[in-house]
Amino acid sequence: MKIELNGRKAVVTGSTAGIGFAIAEGLARAGAAVVVNGRGEQRVTDALKELRRRFPNAEFSGVAADLSTSEGSTLLADQIDEADILINNLGTAHINGFFDQNDEEWLDLFQLNVMSGVRAARQFVPGMVKRGWGRVVFISSESAVNIPKEMIDYGMTKTAQLSVSRGLAELVGGTGVTVNSVLPGPTRSEILGNWMAATAREQGITQDEAEQNFLNTMRPTSLINRFTTTDEIANMVVYVCSEQASGTSGAALRVDGGVLRSIV
Template identity: 75%
Template sequence: MKIDFTGRKAVVTGSTAGIGRAIAEGLARAGASVVINGRTEERVATALQELRAEFPDAEFAGVTADLATPEGSAALVAQVPDTDILVNNVGTAHLNNFFDQSDDEWLDLFQLNVMSGVRAARHYLPKMVERGRGRVVFISSESGLNIPRDMIDYGVSKAAMLAVSRGLAELVAGTGVTVNAVVPGPTNSEILSGWMKAMAVEQGITQAEAEQQFLKTARPTSLINRFSTTEEVANMVVYVCSYQASATTGAALRVDGGVVRSIG
């Protein structure tokens, strides 16, 4: 199977590092013109420099915008008014105590993790439907299915992404446009890897040992007994954005290492 995105444009939000960066690389490797996004000029410029060095024949552009705000979302679509592929990846997570969290903290996370994708889809989907082709992917998490007690807000936001994705797939049924969610498990992304490094330093162990400890205590149902790589998650996204995945829509596609104990 050869996936070819030549002549297609992709927007990947939150793509200066981690899973988003791996997705941008995977799409570019398959021939897409890729727009990356980050919150600061420095991160976007650095990512563009690195990507252009690694993929000299690929086309990259960057948009600096904080998609947690309506203004940031408006800036993105003003600079990139149309796209063939939209990957709603941007998001964050914070360990917290449910009883100590304020309303504002809940709403801030929801704005970034959920509303950023809602706003982007609201802009780009109608044009995809008009053309009769397009791909939208939401990067959710197994935490949206197994709500973690120390990140309830995060789990709720990722569950919301699954609901939005399925609802949009229903909305554009029969148009040639597909909408799906990808559900990673523990992954060596920028955020989780940072947590593991901090845990390793605090306990005087290696990062690999910290990861194994996390899996045993927090994700004991993992079937691969390791963290996924960002590239492994990106591989699923690249496939679901392809022509070959034209019959896959309204799905929640797990790249969770078997963490979720379900055959569905």
């Protein structure tokens, strides 16, 4: 299968590192013009520099904006008027105690993980519908189904993404626009990778050993028995954005290493 996205413009939120950066790479490799987004100017500049080094013939642009706020989302909309592909990747997670969290922490995470994607979809999807073609992908998590007791707020936001994604797919059905979610499992991304690296240093073990301990204790149902890579997540996303994936919409597609045990 040869995926070609020549002539398509993609916006990838939260794409200066980790899964988002790998998705930006994958889409550029397939021929799409890619808009990189991050919160700070320096992070965006550094990501663009590296992407242009790797893909000198590709088209990249960047928008530094905090999409957890309506002001940041407006800034993105002001600079990018339309897109054919929208990847709602922006998100974060924090280990926390349910009984210690306050309302503000819950609402802040909801704004970042959920409302950033809602606002971006409101901006870009109407144009996709008008043109009769578009791809929207929400990067959710296996934690949307297996709610982690140490990050209940995170699991809640990832479940909410599945609801938004499915509802939006229903709304634009029959227009040529597809909307799907991708559910990564434990991934050696910037956030989780850094956490595992710090854990390894504290315990005097290697990062591979720290990751294995995490799987054994926190995700023992993993079938691949390792963390997935950011490229493995990106491969699924690029396929979902392709012409070849035109028959897939409203789906929650797993790249979780088999952590989720349900068969549907």
